[in-house]
Amino acid sequence: SELCLDRYDYIVVGGGPGGLTVANRLSEVSGISVAVIEAGREVFNNPNVTSVDGFTTALNTAIDWQYISTNQSYASGQTLAYHAGKALGGTSTINGMTYVRAEKSQIDSWGAIGNAGWSWDDLFSYYKKSESLTLPTAAQLSSGVTFVPNDHGESGPLKVGYPYGLLNGSFHTVVENTWQALDLPHNPDVNGGSVRGYTIWQSTLDMVANVREDAARAYYYPVELRPNLHVFLNTTVNRIVWGNSDGAAVASGVEITFSNGSISILKSRREVILSAGSLRSPAILELSGIGNPSILDKYGIGVKVDLPGVGENLQDQPNNNFISSTNSTFNGSIVYVAYGSMPDFFDDWDANINISSYAESVSAAINNTIAAASLEYLFGIQYKLLQNGIPNAETIMETTLNLGLGPNGLLVSPFWLLMPFSRGNVHISSRDPKVYPTINPNFFLVDFDLKVQMALAKWTRKFLATEPMKSLITAEVSPGFTALPENATDAEWESWVKTAFSSNSHPLGTAAMMPRKLGGVVDGKLKVYGTENVRVVDASVMPFQVSGHLTSTIYAIAEKASDMIKEAM
Numbered sequence: 001s002e003l004c005l006d007r008y009d010y011i012v013v014g015g016g017p018g019g020l021t022v023a024n025r026l027s028e029v030s031g032i033s034v035a036v037i038e039a040g041r042e043v044f045n046n047p048n049v050t051s052v053d054g055f056t057t058a059l060n061t062a063i064d065w066q067y068i069s070t071n072q073s074y075a076s077g078q079t080l081a082y083h084a085g086k087a088l089g090g091t092s093t094i095n096g097m098t099y100v101r102a103e104k105s106q107i108d109s110w111g112a113i114g115n116a117g118w119s120w121d122d123l124f125s126y127y128k129k130s131e132s133l134t135l136p137t138a139a140q141l142s143s144g145v146t147f148v149p150n151d152h153g154e155s156g157p158l159k160v161g162y163p164y165g166l167l168n169g170s171f172h173t174v175v176e177n178t179w180q181a182l183d184l185p186h187n188p189d190v191n192g193g194s195v196r197g198y199t200i201w202q203s204t205l206d207m208v209a210n211v212r213e214d215a216a217r218a219y220y221y222p223v224e225l226r227p228n229l230h231v232f233l234n235t236t237v238n239r240i241v242w243g244n245s246d247g248a249a250v251a252s253g254v255e256i257t258f259s260n261g262s263i264s265i266l267k268s269r270r271e272v273i274l275s276a277g278s279l280r281s282p283a284i285l286e287l288s289g290i291g292n293p294s295i296l297d298k299y300g301i302g303v304k305v306d307l308p309g310v311g312e313n314l315q316d317q318p319n320n321n322f323i324s325s326t327n328s329t330f331n332g333s334i335v336y337v338a339y340g341s342m343p344d345f346f347d348d349w350d351a352n353i354n355i356s357s358y359a360e361s362v363s364a365a366i367n368n369t370i371a372a373a374s375l376e377y378l379f380g381i382q383y384k385l386l387q388n389g390i391p392n393a394e395t396i397m398e399t400t401l402n403l404g405l406g407p408n409g410l411l412v413s414p415f416w417l418l419m420p421f422s423r424g425n426v427h428i429s430s431r432d433p434k435v436y437p438t439i440n441p442n443f444f445l446v447d448f449d450l451k452v453q454m455a456l457a458k459w460t461r462k463f464l465a466t467e468p469m470k471s472l473i474t475a476e477v478s479p480g481f482t483a484l485p486e487n488a489t490d491a492e493w494e495s496w497v498k499t500a501f502s503s504n505s506h507p508l509g510t511a512a513m514m515p516r517k518l519g520g521v522v523d524g525k526l527k528v529y530g531t532e533n534v535r536v537v538d539a540s541v542m543p544f545q546v547s548g549h550l551t552s553t554i555y556a557i558a559e560k561a562s563d564m565i566k567e568a569m
């Protein structure tokens with residue numbers, strides 16, 4: 001096609017929350033041309049995407065990449081499903097729509113490890129810049145919604161609100177009173193930098209159209225007629241193409257494959273921005289010669305930049321759940337969440353913490369690609385955050401309605417530890433870009449993660465057995481007291497947690513923003529070390545997990561990235 005001979009100022013690889021935010025903001029500048037290359041299709045009219053109560057209906061369909069992890073050596077040897085959106089809008093087209101930001105001190109720690117310019121105060125303004133909160137209706141307020149107006153944006157591209165189907169009545173006070181009985185306070189708004197407590201969360205949804213607000217609806221469709229913004233759908237980026245240079249590597253474009261199989265080169269004048277998500281951006285770097293030389297050698301890929309952190313530092317959270325039958329029918333959606341700090345659910349939690357031994361075992365498990373000393377430093381910061389009370393537990397309540405299964409009397413209570421110490425990796429397994437990368441999150445490599453998840457499981461079960469909640473529950477349907485008795489031993493809890501968990505779908509860190517000597521891949525400007533003009537803007541750059549859900553923070557990172565890129569124009 002004629003277009004593929006065009007030259008764009010910026011080429012953005014991947015049309016998810018990271019990529020479409022950057023594409024929108026850069027194409028605000030007239031005279032600057034931007035191309036987005038997206039492997040998936042448009043899903044504007046796909047009911048599995050648009051339905052506000054449709055979470056899970058898009059999973060395992062054609063718009064899900066449907067990755068699978070390696071056998072998890074520290075978690076019963078099982079493989080895990082990894083869902084990821086393959087559509088314009090990325091994973092935001094198939095996700096749970098939860099809008100919860102990080103904890104203040106968590107973002108400040110990004111600056112503390114050596115990323116100049118990163119702090120909560122700075123990112124807070126970008127969270128707000130991206131957001132447009134639709135004020136709750138009177139019915140939603142009487143269903144228990146609370147919020148702090150100053151914590152929210154009013155005119156950003158991303159519409160945030162509450163589902164109309166929110167369960168009405170007093171059920172929310174039952175939940176709130178039960179948490180209060182367990183000394184967990186109500187949090188009027190978890191999006192102001194302080195996450196601990198019980199609340200009704202906000203969702204990424206367009207209350208006027210009553211549809212899911214994905215990244216394409218927020219950041220692309222409103223500006224799709226801009227003549228300087230071009231989206232290539234059903235087109236896959238294979239690798240970055242390099243120009244001649246003596247010093248740092250200079251990208252001159254990308255090699256792409258169209259849906260008909262033909263291969264072409266798309267040229268860039270200024271920068272290539274990788275936003276293919278934390279499971280694909282590192283793979284594209286490796287296919288382009290940036291990464292660990294021993295991995296690149298294995299597939300006959302010439303080394304452009306020796307950067308062993310590429311694909312490492314993968315952090316994801318393990319998700320277990322209880323399902324309870326009740327004496328009620330829930331004909332509304334329940335989006336209730338409780339965030340607990342360590343002392344809320346785990347007595348003497350830091351009695352046997354051994355940061356240096358965790359660092360050694362993680363470093364050994366990832367072939368010393370990140371030195372034990374670097375991990376020990378990073379784990380020390382993570383530990384300090386826990387000591388200072390940032391939430392490490394999320395336990396939520398939802399109904400089958402939330403899961404796209406319609407109303408009934410079941411309550412589903414998924415829960416997960418937020419900040420695991422375990423680290424894994426994602427790497428190419430072939431020089432053929434069509435072959436999926438190998439994903440190994442190393443769940444429960446660090447024993448402490450298992451202990452936290454077990455303590456959290458007990459806390460969630462305790463919640464279900466505490467009044468006034470208790471009176472509503474008729475039975476535990478899954479796993480049930482036969483499989484996991486009330487007085488289960490630690491060995492029984494451990495075995496249940498390890499066999500019944502799934503990925504929480506929050507993988508990040510695989511092109512981490514950290515100093516190079518710590519195993520980082522991008523600097524504080526999100527530029528890949530050793531390159532002149534390649535950045536990563538997606539979940540890959542987050543150096544630590546967050547006590548929230550990822551998209552809100554990815555949009556904020558991408559808003560900030562856009563300003564940094566504009567400054568360098």
Ligand SMILES: Cc1cc2nc3c(=O)[nH]c(=O)nc-3n(C[C@H](O)[C@H](O)[C@H](O)COP(=O)(O)OP(=O)(O)OC[C@H]3O[C@@H](n4cnc5c(N)ncnc54)[C@H](O)[C@@H]3O)c2cc1C
Nearest residue numbers: 014016018039090091095096097098237277538539549551
């Ligand atoms: C089941 C599930 C539920 C979740 N629930 C929530 C939630 O409730 N709230 C929340 O905040 N977060 C949630 N998340 C996480 C969140 O959706 C993701 O973290 C987020 O979308 C990641 O954004 P991204 O920009 O990093 O990448 P993505 O959204 O994954 O976007 C990457 C894009 O790049 C494209 N791409 C990949 N490789 C190539 C290539 N080689 N060439 C061209 N294009 C390519 C992909 O098709 C995709 O469109 C959930 C995730 C899952 C899987």
